[in-house]
Amino acid sequence: MLSRIPILNCLRAQVGGQASQNVALLRSFSSSPSVQASRKQKHKPRRSYRDLYAADYRKKANIARQEVLKKERSELAGDPVKGRPTPFLESLDTGKEPEVEVQDAPYFRQGARGDWQKKVYLSSYVREDELEEVLNKSPEKSHMLIRKLNEAWQDDNAGVKPVRGSFETDEAYEAEVRRRQELRAPLNRIHDEEARTLVKKRITKDHDTAKESLRRILQLENASHKDIFHSNVLRCIDKFGRHHTDKILKPPPNLKDQKAEPRPYARGGPDTGSSEVQIAILTAKIQRLSRIDQEGQLRKDKANKRNLTLLVHRRQKLMKYLYRKEKGGPRWQHLVDTLGLGDAMWKGEISL
Structure with missing residues (x-):
């Protein structure tokens, strides 16, 4: 059997460079390429059960730490x-x-x-300070009402005026009016004081009831x-x-x-x-x-x-x-x- 080297030399001499390129494509007589034949097959070492257990333990510990x-x-x-x-x-x-x-x-x-700047708010957009201000003003209006009632009561109870035509002169008529006013003056004063006291008590009671009602209505617990x-x-x-x-x-x-500091603009x-x-x-x-x-x-x-x-x-x-x-x-x-x-x-x- 002829060797491969003399044959290759003869081909290079006869054909030249073109033959050399074609010869490079020829495979050797080996069943596998030379590059693969030179490599050695590497086998992974078999891991022991102890190594597998340690790796599994490290993985679980890492996951637990991440959590x-x-x-x-x-x-x-x-x-x-x-x-x-x-x-x-x-x-x-x-x-x-x-x-x-x-x-x-x-x-x-x-x-x-x-x-x-603490503000206590109630229901219906009402603040507690606004409610107190309104409730404090209401007694003043109540006293004005009492005064007007007293004046009206005095006018109504001043006494029945005598008939002017029953007197012969104006002096006699005026004298009778003064006499009746003097007789009713103590009675008017007594009734005036009693009426004022009764009206004050009634208005004060109604005012306290209204205050308590407003407070209960406006409380946020009931809102x-x-x-x-x-x-x-x-x-x-x-x-x-x-x-x-x-x-x-x-x-x-x-x-x-x-x-x-810059002065803030007016809001x-x-x-x-x-x-x-x-x-x-x-x-x-x-x-x-x-x-x-x-x-x-x-x-x-x-x-x-x-x-x-x-x-x-x-x-x-x-x-x-x-x-x-x-x-x-x-x-x-x-x-x-x-x-x-x-x-x-x-x-x-x-x-x-």
Whole structure:
């Protein structure tokens, strides 16, 4: 049998370069390529049962640790709907102001208290100070009524005047009128005092009854959920509106370096359109719907479930905007600490 090398040499000499390219395509007489033949087949070492058990244990430990970290992060971020419990957040259920505490937060001005403008709201958009003012004015009107009644009683009971035609002269008629007035003067005085006392007692009793009735009617304990929500809206406007927070919160850091703070523009009334107020009002609505959902009343109420989702995402947009504008300033910290808002309410994706 001829070897392969002399044959290849003869072909190169006769044909030249073109034959050399064709010869390169020829396979060797080996059953497998030379490159594959040179490689050695590598076998993975068989793992022992001890190694398999250790790997499985490490995998389970890693998964358990991931679950613990996920739970800790979720607790730190808070619930995306309810948030952390705070006194103001808990007071939304009753509509009344929580217990007053001195504000020692660093974002408040020195000597500023959060309760300096405290207003207790009742149902039907009535404040307690307005009710007291009206009730204190009513006794004055009652006394005026008593005086008018006394004057009218004196005029009616002054005595029956004599007939003028029965007297011959005017002097005799006037003398008879003076005589009858002198006779009835003590009786008029006695009746005047008795009437005044009786009318005073009656009016005072009616006034006390009316006061107690008004207080019971306007109490939030006897009000509907709609009246409680209106009271919460007014409280949110008074607490987070910039007509109030401009006086108690410190200026932003970029204004501290200036010699004088810019004078705030004159407001036409209470601030109802700022992001802080809108976030607080949305939180009051979310608190109501979440409590109903917790009681199980929203189990088949698809419409209110959708409304709750829309409110949560609307609050998330406003919180992102406020954080971007304030950059964690005093207004942001005051809002977050008062309402108990967490990172889960505005960071990332919220799914209910």
